[in-house]
Amino acid sequence: MYDFDEIIDRHGTGTEKYADLQMMFGTQDVLPLWVADMDFKTPDFVYEAIRKRMEHPILSYTSIPDDYFPTISSWMEWLHGWKVDPGDIRYMPGLVKAQAFVLNYFLQKGDRIIIQPPVYHRFAQIPRTNGFETVSNPLLRIEDEDGFLDHYEMNFDELENLIDDSTKLLILCNPHNPSGRAWDRATLERLAEIVTRHNLLVLSDEINAETVFYGKRHIPFASVSPEAAACTITMMAPSKTFNIAGIVSSYIVIQNPALRDKFFQWLDENSFDLPSIFAIEATMACYKKGAAWRDEVLRYIEGNIDYVDGRIRAELPRIRGVRPQASPTIWLDCTKLGYTQPELMHNLLYEAKVAFNDGTQFGPEGAGYLRMNIAGPRSVLGEAIDLLKASGKF
Ligand SMILES: Cc1ncc(COP(=O)(O)O)c(C=O)c1O
Structure with a gap:
């Protein structure tokens, strides 16, 4: 059993998710759920193999x-x-x-x-x-x-x-x-x-x-x-x-x-x-x-999909996330909010203080959308939803 609920401090490691916040979004004062990597520990068997070679x-x-x-x-x-x-x-x-x-x-x-x-x-x-x-x-x-x-x-x-x-x-x-x-x-x-x-x-x-x-x-x-x-x-x-x-x-x-x-x-x-x-x-x-670890991490992320989807449907009915069949991100349809893309990003970054990917990064067809990374501890995803809700903009 692995502990995917553990919060790991990645500051000071050059982690793109933090290091590039200013460059990507113009602010660092946000909860970063954008770059498509995981906030879970890289599995032990990878470290063991590298450590062994390092000997x-x-x-x-x-x-x-x-x-x-x-x-x-x-x-x-x-x-x-x-x-x-x-x-x-x-x-x-x-x-x-x-x-x-x-x-x-x-x-x-x-x-x-x-x-x-x-x-x-x-x-x-x-x-x-x-x-x-x-x-x-x-x-x-x-x-x-x-x-x-x-x-x-x-x-x-x-x-x-x-x-x-x-x-x-x-x-x-x-x-x-x-x-x-x-x-x-x-x-x-x-x-x-x-x-x-x-x-x-x-x-x-x-x-x-x-x-x-x-x-x-x-x-x-x-x-x-x-x-x-x-x-x-x-x-x-x-x-x-x-x-x-x-x-x-x-x-x-x-x-x-x-x-x-x-x-x-x-x-x-x-x-x-x-x-x-x-x-x-x-x-x-x-x-x-890696087969068993993969199985466990996928089950945890499936739990995250249920959690985020459930909370959005119940508490943020003006937006909706597409439940992914693959890849740990949720594509959020915010088109019903009626914001321009700059307004959507402004509300996300400066009112909610959360960083998801700007939908237009994926082409103009992504206008009205945001991409949320869900490969992290559930409590952090909960915090992001709390912030969206508290902003009153979503
Ligand atoms: C669809 C897709 N292809 C490629 C990459 C990047 O691949 P690499 O880091 O191996 O260059 C990403 C990273 O997010 C991706 O989402």
Whole structure:
């Protein structure tokens, strides 16, 4: 049993959630529930593995151990039912960098990229930074019986309309950040059919694949059909589930040799695929010893979803949170409050004194929304709701 109720002081550790408050929000006098990491302890087995390696007096050049890729592939087969040859996996120093590598390697200037906002802001920013054009195919807002956002669906008709000869790649967020939707098989199959017919590559960001709630199983996009496997580059990591983002350990999966071989050679020749000693140790510890811890943390977060959703429905009826199927954040629909986005953020930061992500960080389609991180002690989430309530603005 782990104590997820424990409040851990992260000040003085460079924690982004605190250190970047001023830069992101212009104030530090707020309860920070924004960056998508956990306020729970990184599990013991990760520390034990790193400590054990630290006992050796030399921390120099280290080859990837023979069981590193097989360990990742066994974990994926066990957890997602997805069979991947260990040779189809390469280490990546984070998903954001992996995205930049893929775009720069596979695309030419002038090629267009489709994204489906509201979505993780890097899907727009990395292409922009690297001189590629993105085209938005906004998700469809499906309402519940009270007129709040219930869930998003992909707009396939518009997707077909948007694709032209210069469209080369679609970036998929599976599961979807910020709404927490775990895309179902029918959606992924239909997407696979469309991208295959138009000869598009799919870069599938599956960083939240392991943080799936209520016994649901994550469906890797590449697993839905041989055609999907042939056009997909998948990015995954243990970083979100086991709270080890600071270690920088991710990986990429490519099953089609025509996409894989030269790209892997390019990664190798540039040393982009070389993990640090600690990345190796941490990933292996998570995937060999982490199943029970993962189970416990997911149950605790499910309790947080019930708690936050229950309190919002009972005490803040003018807003509503989308219950996530995956990823420990709640996408708050504040559209009924009638505020402009600057007013919404002002009321959040200066009246309630809480920091959630600004919905428009995920694209203009996020106007009227906030993203609340719920991967922390329940008492802190309760404090955030108390503050929203006391402000009288929500
Ligand atoms: C969907 C998504 N992809 C990627 C990242 C960042 O990945 P990394 O830290 O591995 O670069 C995040 C972080 O919040 C995310 O939400």
